[in-house]
Amino acid sequence: MIKTDVVDTIARNLLEAEKNKTALNNFVDKYPDLNEEMGYIIQDRLVEMKEKEENTKRVGWKLGLTSKAKQQMIGVHEPSYGVLLESMQLYEGEWISTAPFIHAKAEPEIAFVLNQELKGAHISVADVLTATEYVAPAIEIIDSRFYGYKFTLADAVSDNSSSSRFIIGERFYHPKNVDLKRMGFVFRKNGEVSATGAGAAVMGHPARAIAWLANRLQKVDKSLKPGEVILSGSLSAAGDISPKDIFTASFDGIGSVHAMFTE
Numbered sequence: 001m002i003k004t005d006v007v008d009t010i011a012r013n014l015l016e017a018e019k020n021k022t023a024l025n026n027f028v029d030k031y032p033d034l035n036e037e038m039g040y041i042i043q044d045r046l047v048e049m050k051e052k053e054e055n056t057k058r059v060g061w062k063l064g065l066t067s068k069a070k071q072q073m074i075g076v077h078e079p080s081y082g083v084l085l086e087s088m089q090l091y092e093g094e095w096i097s098t099a100p101f102i103h104a105k106a107e108p109e110i111a112f113v114l115n116q117e118l119k120g121a122h123i124s125v126a127d128v129l130t131a132t133e134y135v136a137p138a139i140e141i142i143d144s145r146f147y148g149y150k151f152t153l154a155d156a157v158s159d160n161s162s163s164s165r166f167i168i169g170e171r172f173y174h175p176k177n178v179d180l181k182r183m184g185f186v187f188r189k190n191g192e193v194s195a196t197g198a199g200a201a202v203m204g205h206p207a208r209a210i211a212w213l214a215n216r217l218q219k220v221d222k223s224l225k226p227g228e229v230i231l232s233g234s235l236s237a238a239g240d241i242s243p244k245d246i247f248t249a250s251f252d253g254i255g256s257v258h259a260m261f262t263e
Contacts, residue, residue, distance in 0.1 A: 010158055118131050136173065
């Protein structure tokens, strides 16, 4: 078991790395006992520090590693999760400075906003759809605090699952009015198609990722609350971000969302 002072040290190092735009080496090299369970304890500590020092609050959750390809790449068999803070939310139509990032990437996502609590060990896709107020297109901006996005699962979890910023489209849709599983999407970078596919790219159904999260949080006595936004996981590979880039995530039936970057 990693000691409390080590938890605080790793969380502080991650926070300073984000503030100073300096990438880190993997912590597991220095702390061989660091595992996924401890990673989530460090994540909680990091989020607590950010809440206090950035005068912000928790507004939701994000899923990571929701595709089989990504899981196999990092050697795991299930997704990971991170916390979304109010300070992370950006708004469509605003130019986003790349200055705060180390090596940011953009991912197309489907956002869920809940109107009921989801708590328990046996939450289903149907439960998620019933508890969802609306869904909307979203783009998540990820930014690992590790060199070259090379990390173990424990490192990534500690780093709040590479969370950085997110944008949610301004038109909302009830999930029962769209087929989230078969919904087609197109992800474009500067007008060029970089990925296409369907909602099923996320665990066979995006709501299944939300159900997994609710069930996983039950193990640490947490739940998904009404009003929270949950990013269900990337539908494609992430796109590298540079100044002047414009990303568009378009979804059949729920419209599109744009992310525009500047220096």
